[in-house]
Structure formats: structure tokens, C-alpha cells
Amino acid sequence: MFVDARTVASGAIIQTGICIVGGGAAGITLARALRDSRIPVALLESGGLEFDSATQELETGQMIGLRNYPTDVSRLRYFGGTTNHWSGTSRPFEASDFEQQPSIPLSGWPLRRDALLPYYRQAQDICQLGPFDYDAAFWMHKAGRPPAAFDPARLQPTVFQISPPTRFGEVYREDLKSADNVTVYLNANAVDVQANATASTVERIKVATLGGPSFTISARLFVLAAGGLENPRILLLSRGVQPAGLGNTYDIVGRYFMDHPYFLGGGFVVFSEPDPPLPLMILGMKEPVVPAFATLAATARPEGTAGFQVLVQGIGRIITGVDSLKTVASSFAHLSTPDNLWEHIGNIIRDRDAIADNAYRTIARTRSSWFLSGDKVTVPHAASLDVLLEQVPNPDSRVTLSGMKDALGQQRLALNWQFTDVERRTYRHALEMAALEFGRLGLGRVKIKPLPERGWPDDLLGANHHIGTTRMSDDPKTGVVDGNCRVHGISNLYMAGSSVFPTSTFANPTLTIVAMSLRLADELRRQIA
Amino acid sequence: MTTGRRACLRVLAGLAIALPRIVAARPAVGFATLVPDSESAVVIGRAYLAAYGSSDLWRQVSAVLDAGPEQAMPQRFHNCVVRDFAQGDVVTLDGWVLSRVEAQICALVALAADGG
Numbered sequence A: 001m002f003v004d005a006r007t008v009a010s011g012a013i014i015q016t017g018i019c020i021v022g023g024g025a026a027g028i029t030l031a032r033a034l035r036d037s038r039i040p041v042a043l044l045e046s047g048g049l050e051f052d053s054a055t056q057e058l059e060t061g062q063m064i065g066l067r068n069y070p071t072d073v074s075r076l077r078y079f080g081g082t083t084n085h086w087s088g089t090s091r092p093f094e095a096s097d098f099e100q101q102p103s104i105p106l107s108g109w110p111l112r113r114d115a116l117l118p119y120y121r122q123a124q125d126i127c128q129l130g131p132f133d134y135d136a137a138f139w140m141h142k143a144g145r146p147p148a149a150f151d152p153a154r155l156q157p158t159v160f161q162i163s164p165p166t167r168f169g170e171v172y173r174e175d176l177k178s179a180d181n182v183t184v185y186l187n188a189n190a191v192d193v194q195a196n197a198t199a200s201t202v203e204r205i206k207v208a209t210l211g212g213p214s215f216t217i218s219a220r221l222f223v224l225a226a227g228g229l230e231n232p233r234i235l236l237l238s239r240g241v242q243p244a245g246l247g248n249t250y251d252i253v254g255r256y257f258m259d260h261p262y263f264l265g266g267g268f269v270v271f272s273e274p275d276p277p278l279p280l281m282i283l284g285m286k287e288p289v290v291p292a293f294a295t296l297a298a299t300a301r302p303e304g305t306a307g308f309q310v311l312v313q314g315i316g317r318i319i320t321g322v323d324s325l326k327t328v329a330s331s332f333a334h335l336s337t338p339d340n341l342w343e344h345i346g347n348i349i350r351d352r353d354a355i356a357d358n359a360y361r362t363i364a365r366t367r368s369s370w371f372l373s374g375d376k377v378t379v380p381h382a383a384s385l386d387v388l389l390e391q392v393p394n395p396d397s398r399v400t401l402s403g404m405k406d407a408l409g410q411q412r413l414a415l416n417w418q419f420t421d422v423e424r425r426t427y428r429h430a431l432e433m434a435a436l437e438f439g440r441l442g443l444g445r446v447k448i449k450p451l452p453e454r455g456w457p458d459d460l461l462g463a464n465h466h467i468g469t470t471r472m473s474d475d476p477k478t479g480v481v482d483g484n485c486r487v488h489g490i491s492n493l494y495m496a497g498s499s500v501f502p503t504s505t506f507a508n509p510t511l512t513i514v515a516m517s518l519r520l521a522d523e524l525r526r527q528i529a
Numbered sequence B: 001m002t003t004g005r006r007a008c009l010r011v012l013a014g015l016a017i018a019l020p021r022i023v024a025a026r027p028a029v030g031f032a033t034l035v036p037d038s039e040s041a042v043v044i045g046r047a048y049l050a051a052y053g054s055s056d057l058w059r060q061v062s063a064v065l066d067a068g069p070e071q072a073m074p075q076r077f078h079n080c081v082v083r084d085f086a087q088g089d090v091v092t093l094d095g096w097v098l099s100r101v102e103a104q105i106c107a108l109v110a111l112a113a114d115g116g
């Protein structure tokens, strides 16, 4: 059943079994998994069924750290949550991601990948993906490509499957509407999680609507599934019993914020041949998978580096004739001798400002307009190498509360996104591995765009993955939740979503968010029973 | 390597230009179509010399190319390049990551072209 919270009587106290805050990938998966349980479930969703700018405005936050990372753009606040515009790139985490890794501080999850495997299989269906097979060899064989000759200790061809992408709010709306035990409250903002005097049990959640009534939900179990930025914000705002925020005894809530820093055109490759025999190159066209190169074997990583993806972008693509690119284009045009790699490189070194730097800078800025009509030129046998990094846990990278308030009178969040030297080393390492392997296999030569001596490039992007802010650890001093996603010290409060991931890995998070939510649903059933 | 220095440089210059074809495993290279004093190799070579200088260069390149089994020079050269990348023995010139031996050969080409 769906209820508009603005029609609930002000001051009402609604009793339920499980109260879930947030109707995105995590919240919808949880509610759906509980729909045949006979446990009454109330799902509180801040937005309605469609985008609404007044509600979205509640997401606005302050950027006090690195770069432009508008917090109201990197997520969506209506039923379905950010899956209303996610891209669907999916891959389960590696077994080694769950283990302790010497170069990643505070790494190691309190669960092993094996424990998640049955849930991954279900999540695969929920995200409307293909067979649960992420072995590059399987996909290469399917596409009739030769096996990869890459040195697996350096670079591994890696596939990501692409969801349609599943819009959770549309695809699973009917399931929740028809479930007897589930009530979805739309336009319902959880504003305060209220615990007993010792902060050992949550008793109720206060709900506010924009310009409408306020009421409370009382339940046996509570789950915050409001996204990786909002989950810590709600805890930090819930100060009735614990002044530093609920579950924040050790000042961990909001710390360790991670995303995947993304460098457009971190490298540039000139191929030896027009159609480089890269193992996965054509898969993106024909199959619902995209290729990338990554390190899978964490054990093979050099000290002080983390995971990465190198994405070969734009082979033989047409680039629109932006003025600066005309120079690039005409320079490339001289180089059309099909396999004279040295001439390419020689000329590029000679004309570097005109070609290499402009090429990737311009590519980065005009990425979405490559196919515009106008002066079109082809860059032969070259491609840009985008790099996505695993960010490592860093306590200084964090979400706090700002001095500004939103329309509900609540302090907005402040995001301080910060990196460490590990990300710098990993960036360099990722591109070096690409350069060595492309060179060794005679595929081409790579140019690496250096990072600025201090700081980070202006065009650095985030991947809109909000990770780590209520991290999982067996030790309450290093984590907000335990291995079952329960907040340490509080008997009935759970967190769902990527805020519980203790490490970010090199893969996109949503498939794992869904798998973890299914696992959490089983745990909640056990608790209620 | 016993050939005279100038003659050797010409051979190496030819190899440098031929490299991409060799690397791409296309042995049937029309050497006659190659320009021995390629402008491109000179540009790369100059970048190498600016970064690393020319001291001992000739001896280093000769030692590398002379080592290993008796093979035709293009094959030897190709093997050296592959080995450099496999062992991570590379130089970075203007951001480009090149095998040490290929960059050094370009440097010799540049020295020859510049009358060094």
C-alpha cells in the first residue's frame, strides 16, 4: 500500500514491525524481501513517485573538501532513489576485497564473499543482469575473441555487466503496492531517530513532511537505508540522547567517506594497428557488458597501492571540431601511415601542447558532445585511457553537519572529500601497468598525464558512489555497525547501503548494496522470529 | 658489434623506424621504404638526450643488442623491447612510456642527425 504522509494526522503514532527509512535500491530491496514475511513493514520515503525540486533541495549540502561534488546532483530524493538515474554498471566484489590487505588501512570485512554469494545470485536477477558470470574468458569466448595475453599480475581484462538500468521505483512499485504487510509512506522525511535513555534501543522515528504534518513511527526494528550521505547525517542529527549523534560514541559516524575518483583521459594510447587486438574491445557493442582493465589480484598489488580500473575509451571515435581540436586533427591527419607508431609518437612529442594535452583536456570537457554534427575529424588509432581508483579509508574524508539549515529546519550536511598518497600511487601504477603491458604485447605506446605536484586535477570526477560513512567492523572503535549491519551498542537499529562498506573496492557498489540488503532481510526475519 | 659507428647508426635508425612493424609481428617489412634518418626518431632521441644525456650510450646499446642468441638484428631488437617492457625497464619521455632500448636507439639516431 502507498500512503501520502501529508494525509497522516499530525501527532499520530504509527506502530509497525520494521521501519525502513529510504526507498532506493537498498530500502526497496529490503521491503520487497520482507513482503511475504507477515511482519508489518513501514517504508518511509522522503520524496513522492516523481522528481520534485523542493524535496530534492533537501539534498543540498556544503562542499568543504576536494572539488565540486554537488551533493544534490550525485543522488536523487524520490521513490526509487538514485537508481532513477544510475547507469547500471555492475560487478560483484572480489573475494580478496573482503580480506585484510596490507596496503589498505582498516581493510577486511567482518564477512567473507562466500557468505554473500547466494545473495549476489539473487541480486543479479533483481538488477536484471545476465548470467552470474564475470569471468572475462567466458565473455571473450562468447564473443569469439582470443584469450587475453595480459600478465594477470599487472592487468586483467575485466567485465562489468550493464543493468537496463533497473529503475527500482518503477520496476518494483507494484510488488510493494500489492504486498499486504508493506506500507510505503511517500513524502515522509525521517528527521530524528529517538532512543531510550541509555541509547541501547531505538523507540521511534520522528517523521516530518514539507509544509504538512509531523508524526512518529514506532517499531521493533529500524533500518536506515537513506543513502551513503544521508545515513550518517540522520545519525548525526539524532542527538536527543547522545550529543555527538546516535551510534557515534567513538566519533566514527560520517568519517571514512569514499567514492571512486575518476580521471578522464589520465592516459593516452597510440595503437600500432587500426584495430588493436584488445581482448574485450568489441564486447561493449554486442553484449550487455563493458570492458575495462583492472587488478583483480590484490595480492599482486605493490605496497601502498589499491585497486583500479583502466578504461580504454574512444577508439576510432569521431571527435567534433572544437577549435583547438582542429589543430589536433590536422596533426593527426599527417600521421595517417597506418602502422607507423614512431612517427605518431615523435610528432605528438613535438606538438604535445597541440595534440596530446589538448586532446584529452578537450575530450574530457566535450565528452557528451563527441557526436555533434559540424566539423568532424577522426583521431586514428588512438584512445583515451580513463582511470577509476579504489579510494582507501581515510578518517579525514568525512560528512559532518554544516551551519546551514534545510526547509525542515535541519542542519545540512557538509562533505569534506579527501584522498591520501595511496590514491596518487595507484593512479600512477594503473597507467604504468597499462603502458608496460601495451608495450610488451606490441599493442602500442602509452602517454601518462602526470598529476599536479600538489593537489588533484581540476577535472577530477567522483563516480557518485557514497561509501564508508557508517562503516562495518567487529570493533566499535573502528566501525559504526557490526557484521550484521547493526549499529554497535543499539539492539534494534540497522544500516543498509554502501555506507556500511568498510572499503570501496574498484567495482561499482549497487549490486553489492542489493546483495547486502537481501542478507540483512534474512537477519531481520531472524530477529523478529 | 664490429661495424663502423656511422654505418651502425644508419642500421639502427632503420630499425627504429621499423620497430612498430616488428613489434606488431609483421616481419615482411619493406625496409627500402623506410627513411633512415626519421624525423620522428630524432625528436624522441632528443627528448631522451635532454633527460638522460649521452654518456656511455653507445656502449649500453651495443651491449644490449649484442647479448642473447645470434639472431637477425630486427628480431634481436624486438626481443630487447619486449624484455624491457616485461621487466619494467622503461623511460618516460614527455609522459610517453618507452622501452629503454628503443629510446636509446632514437637517441643515437638523434646524435647522428645532429652530427654528434
Ligand SMILES: Cc1cc2nc3c(=O)[nH]c(=O)nc-3n(C[C@H](O)[C@H](O)[C@H](O)COP(=O)(O)OP(=O)(O)OC[C@H]3O[C@@H](n4cnc5c(N)ncnc54)[C@H](O)[C@@H]3O)c2cc1C
Binding pocket: A021, A022, A023, A024, A025, A026, A027, A044, A045, A046, A047, A073, A074, A075, A076, A077, A078, A079, A080, A081, A082, A083, A085, A086, A087, A088, A089, A090, A188, A189, A190, A191, A225, A226, A227, A228, A230, A234, A463, A464, A465, A466, A496, A497, A498, A508, A509, A510, A511, A513
Ligand atoms: C549518475 C549516477 C550514475 C550511477 N551509476 C551507477 C552504476 O553504473 N553502477 C552502480 O553500481 N552505481 C551507480 N550509481 C550509484 C547508485 O545509484 C547507488 O549506489 C544506489 O542508488 C544507492 O542505493 P541506496 O538505496 O543506498 O540509496 P539511494 O538510491 O540514494 O536511495 C536513498 C533513498 O532514501 C531517501 N531518503 C533520503 N533521506 C531520507 C529521509 N531522511 N527520510 C526518508 N527517506 C529519505 C531518498 O529519497 C532515496 O529515495 C550511480 C549514481 C549516479 C548519481
